[in-house]
Amino acid sequence: MVSVRVESPWSDAAVAMIDALCAELSLRYHRPPSPFLPEEAAGPRTALVVAWQDGSPVGCGALRQIDGDTVEVKRMYVAPGARRRGIARQILGELERLAAGFGYGKIILETGTFQPEAIALYRAAGYLPTSSYGRYVGNPEAHCFTKPLPGDTGRASGR
Numbered sequence: 001m002v003s004v005r006v007e008s009p010w011s012d013a014a015v016a017m018i019d020a021l022c023a024e025l026s027l028r029y030h031r032p033p034s035p036f037l038p039e040e041a042a043g044p045r046t047a048l049v050v051a052w053q054d055g056s057p058v059g060c061g062a063l064r065q066i067d068g069d070t071v072e073v074k075r076m077y078v079a080p081g082a083r084r085r086g087i088a089r090q091i092l093g094e095l096e097r098l099a100a101g102f103g104y105g106k107i108i109l110e111t112g113t114f115q116p117e118a119i120a121l122y123r124a125a126g127y128l129p130t131s132s133y134g135r136y137v138g139n140p141e142a143h144c145f146t147k148p149l150p151g152d153t154g155r156a157s158g159r
Contacts, residue, residue, distance in 0.1 A: 002053045002087055004094040009038035009048040009062065017050060017060035021077035028114040034135070036075055040064045045071070045102040049094050051078070051087050058082035061091040063099055066108065071099045073109035076118065088121050100149045107149055108133065113141045 007014050018036050025033040041048040041062040051059035059078035063071050073095055078087045099107050108130065111118040127145035136142035 002051055002058070002085075002090055004049050004051045004059075004090050006047050006098070007050040007060075009036075009041040011050070013050045013052075013057035014038075014048055014060060017057050017077055017079075018075055020079060021060070021075055024077075024080075029112065029141070036062075041074070045104070047095070047098050048075075049091060049098075051082075051091050053082060053087070059087050059091050061095050063095055063102075069105040071102070071104040071107055073107060076109075076111075083117075088118075089125065092121070092125055096147075096149065104149055106146060108144065108146045110136050110142050110144045112143060119143055 009018075022033055022036070038048075040046065041064060043065070045065050046063050048062040049060060050057050057079075059076075059082065061076040062074040064074050066072050073092070076088065076091060078091070096107060109122065109127070110132075111122065122145045125147070127147045130144050130146040132139065132142050132144050136144055
């Protein structure tokens with residue numbers, strides 16, 4: 001049984017998952033990823049979630065506000081030993097639920113050329129390719145996606 005719940009971005013579990021993600025991205029891209037700023041997932045209309053299985057953290061994902069209508073998925077990760085069990089879909093689903101509850105109309109994200117499983121996940125979840133944005137403009141390794149969100153469901157708190 002896997003549960004996905006909002007955690008402090010400074011919690012031990014969140015830090016462990018972000019560190020594991022950064023180590024993996026460093027290997028795949030032969031350079032460290034851009035730094036994760038925990039405060040970007042700690043303010044109003046943002047969140048960081050951790051997936052738990054048998055009392056251990058096995059994945060994470062975060063929401064970072066872009067503007068009043070747009071939120072960005074950041075730091076999606078599932079530990080290698082927990083992959084191919086639908087955990088990434090659960091994390092993404094919870095992030096989408098939270099984002100809709102926060103009142104966002106659109107969700108965007110970026111993943112890279114060397115993450116084909118992430119590209120496949122996002123496409124399967126209904127995300128469509130979009131133009132590069134922000135720091136990803138001009139980066140040939142960046143693959144940006146977008147998805148409209150349903151109206152505010154009222155299920156998530158407006159932290």
